[in-house]
Amino acid sequence: MFSNDRNQMRQVFLQAWRKSQNNQPLEPLEELIVGILSQHPEYQSLLEDTDKALDRDYLPESGETNPFLHMGMHIAIHEQLSTDRPTGIAGLFQQLVLQAGDPHMAEHQVMDCLGEMLWRAQRDNCMPDEQGYLDCLRKLLKK
Numbered sequence: 001m002f003s004n005d006r007n008q009m010r011q012v013f014l015q016a017w018r019k020s021q022n023n024q025p026l027e028p029l030e031e032l033i034v035g036i037l038s039q040h041p042e043y044q045s046l047l048e049d050t051d052k053a054l055d056r057d058y059l060p061e062s063g064e065t066n067p068f069l070h071m072g073m074h075i076a077i078h079e080q081l082s083t084d085r086p087t088g089i090a091g092l093f094q095q096l097v098l099q100a101g102d103p104h105m106a107e108h109q110v111m112d113c114l115g116e117m118l119w120r121a122q123r124d125n126c127m128p129d130e131q132g133y134l135d136c137l138r139k140l141l142k143k
Helices: 006-021 028-038 041-047 050-055 067-083 089-100 103-124 130-142
Strands: none
Touching (some): 041 067, 067 089, 089 103
């Protein structure tokens, strides 16, 4: 799934949605994407217009959320939880679920910390700080 080609990345989401709408068998990644989309109905109509989905830029300075980035972060969190990498994230996530009362809400909290970690790594041109990421999650538990 991972590529530097924006359109190729977006095609993965489009194909998964199209296959689900046509009741075609899904690959495991496609099942994950469709599951995420079921929690984000606001993105579903976007995926029904291929040209719009492929061509649109989402600019943070305009206050826009990039739905592909958002869904991609959900996928990254699912991968982290399935491998408990960084070590301890799965346990922290379970605590966040108990605190939030909803796994999807907890994923959104984790997403804030993940985004911060990735932004800092990009800004500082260094590897992501996994310990800082886990510390951010622990701070959420203290709120």
